[in-house]
Amino acid sequence: MLAQEEVDAVFINAILSAIQQRNLERIWGKPVLDRVGLIIEIFNAHAHTKEAKLQAELAALMYKKSRLVRVRGTDGRQTFGQFGEAEVVSARGRAASKGTGFVGGAGETELQLQRRRIADRRLRLLSQIKEAQRTRLLQRAARKRQSGLEGKSLATIAVVGYTNAGKSTLTSALTRTALYCNERLFATLDPTLKNAILPSGRKVLFSDTVGFISDLPIQLVEAFQSTLEEVVEADLLLHVVDSTAPNIEEHRSTVFHVLNQIGVPEEKLKNMIEVWNKIDYEEEEEEDMHYLDDGKGEEEEEEEEEEEEAELSEDSIAEETLEASSEATVDEDQIQNQEDDSDEWLLSEDENVSDSELWKVPEEAKEDAAQKSGPDVRVSALTGVGLKELMYLIDEKLSGEDEKRKSGTIVERNDFQSRKWRPSFKDGEEFAAGQ
Ligand SMILES: Nc1nc2c(ncn2[C@@H]2O[C@H](COP(=O)(O)OP(=O)(O)OP(=O)(O)O)[C@@H](O)[C@H]2O)c(=O)[nH]1
Ligand SMILES: [Mg+2]
Structure with missing residues (x-):
């Protein structure tokens, strides 16, 4: 001690x-x-x-x-x-x-x-961030105008997931570029766009994004609004899940919760590809387990954890x-x-509202989890296992989107204001104050 x-x-x-x-x-x-x-x-x-x-x-x-x-x-x-x-x-x-x-x-x-x-x-920062967001919007519009193969628009695929899930490693592997990857939490704070060619020959852009974490208050999400805009506007989402994480379900539901909060349309959530990463690690882990065992029974450990939690509860x-x-x-x-x-x-x-309320994620929102219960594809971003399958799946999903767009099921959403979640400030006021 x-x-x-x-x-x-x-x-x-x-x-x-x-x-x-x-x-x-x-x-x-x-x-x-x-x-x-x-x-x-x-x-x-x-x-x-x-x-x-x-x-x-x-x-x-x-x-x-x-x-x-x-x-x-x-x-x-x-x-x-x-x-x-x-x-x-x-x-x-x-x-x-x-x-x-x-x-x-x-x-x-x-x-x-x-x-x-x-x-x-806050007003000054918001207006500066808004400026950066505008630039981003213009760049996005320009990208959309650029045509991929056969006149198809250049699709953007946002890579989302809990922090440390391996988003940057996976994006690097898929696009064959070197992005900053690290064991540290929140290694990536800015979205980075990298291009890649799908098996069909279609050119796409991958956008690596900031990681999510449970109990991330909405006020912090506001701060990363312009970054998260990339996610809302993406044509397809890849949800990277660290398959070795002990609280995998909590991670998954947190990600769904944040995506809901930032206003990703229902349709895109349904179409999202869930990628379970680090499958190479799973195999190693089983062999390593007994080295990590500290001799305590599982029950004993659970009890200890419960006691610690009780001690730390806010009320006490x-x-x-x-x-x-x-x-x-x-x-x-x-x-x-x-x-x-x-x-x-x-x-x-x-x-x-009281400050303790201010920083809490609502309980019911946490239950607002994924309906789907398994991965679409299992990969190892490090060894490359499953990446080919993933690329084919992306191709398939995107052409499915094209079909829907042609038949008029999907309406293009270029309108920011129609998003479900918006920050607590009023746009007009912020700009008036910032100029
Ligand atoms: N064993 C194993 N480790 C992996 C794999 N993919 C990523 N990692 C490791 O997981 C850690 C986090 O990887 P990142 O790619 O930085 O994770 P991220 O999701 O971008 O993290 P943030 O940007 O911090 O949110 C790094 O130490 C990676 O080497 C994998 O397939 N297998
Ligand atoms: Mg990263």
């Missing part, structure tokens, strides 16, 4: 509310990172292109906004937080001022100021931490009940 001094920071694999995070930091005297915070750190570390950097900054900003809480310090005065978080300001100061008609106060001003700064920056964290540091902290409900009208104008409608 590590001594407290040896620990630099604590990561909690759950979504913490701002208050929970802050209370834990107070008790432990260490920075505490939750699941969303960690994802954002990774986004930032992996963002290299201009667009990816903008998107990562927007994600960080949205997260920061949800962390804006007001706390009263141990000495009873308004505080900016023990750890220098300038965004943490007093709620009780505001409560005390209620009824007197006095709405000002240092804490509130600071909070409003912070919110305003965040709102301004909230209770413990609120008790342990009652003087320095405030109750979350109390804060929400005091949710003032004065700041509301800074937030759009959907943002007036």
Whole structure:
């Protein structure tokens, strides 16, 4: 067991509310990172292109906004937080001022100021991202005009899947190019287009995309909106599944959930090809299993895991931490009940929810999983097994699409606004603010 001094920071694999995070930091005297915070750190570390950097900054900003809480310090005065978080300001100061008609106060001003700064920056980032999106749109339109063989349009195939499923490795293998592949999560943040020739001789474009992850809040999806646009607009989707992942069903349903959220039409989801990757690994794994066995029975391990999970449940964290540091902290409900009208104008409608709610993927959405229960094709992107079969399948699916288009079953969708999911901002406003 590590001594407290040896620990630099604590990561909690759950979504913490701002208050929970802050209370834990107070008790432990260490920075505490939750699941969303960690994802954002990774986004930032992996963002290299201009667009990816903008998107990562927007994600960080949205997260920061949800962390804006007001706390009263141990000495009873308004505080900016023990750890220098300038965004943490007093709620009780505001409560005390209620009824007197006095709405000002240092804490509130600071909070409003912070919110305003965040709102301004968000608008600027959104308009820059929108600009990148426009360029992308023009390029896409130009690509569509380019003809493939026999006058067929140049089809785009988006490669989607959970992070680390092997999307980049597969895209590289299919297009015989070298894309950046890595064991790290979110190795790819930008969509990359590469061309390839199908067995029929048809020329197509493969688009490698950012990976999905469970509990990825919709606010983060907003940040990657222009990247995900490639997916919505693609002619065909390849869903890469890591067949070695222990929680494969959760991965699959997460991917379906995100695709639904970003507005991929039902028709395209049905037509999607499910590719189970890393089949080479499966064989090796069985041989290796006994080396990894630590001598514990499976039941014992499960029990331990359950205990750990119980310890980390949000409620227990909230209770413990609120008790342990009652003087320095405030109750979350109390804060929400005091949710003032004065700041509301800074937030759009959907943002007036508690911060813990803000970062949660709705439960029912998780059940919104794949109807299909097996792979269309099993491959190994590393060894090349199954890739030929996959290429034939893509050819087949695309010509099926052509047929449908000819018979008028499919209507071309060039209209962005008809998408199911749209970000919480209104287009006109964003542009007015950004120009
Ligand atoms: N054994 C085995 N490993 C694979 C296979 N395909 C990919 N990998 C490995 O899986 C890891 C992730 O591969 P990537 O292609 O970067 O995965 P990705 O889905 O693009 O990941 P992100 O961009 O981070 O979302 C790398 O270490 C690959 O070498 C495969 O067919 N077999
Ligand atoms: Mg990748």
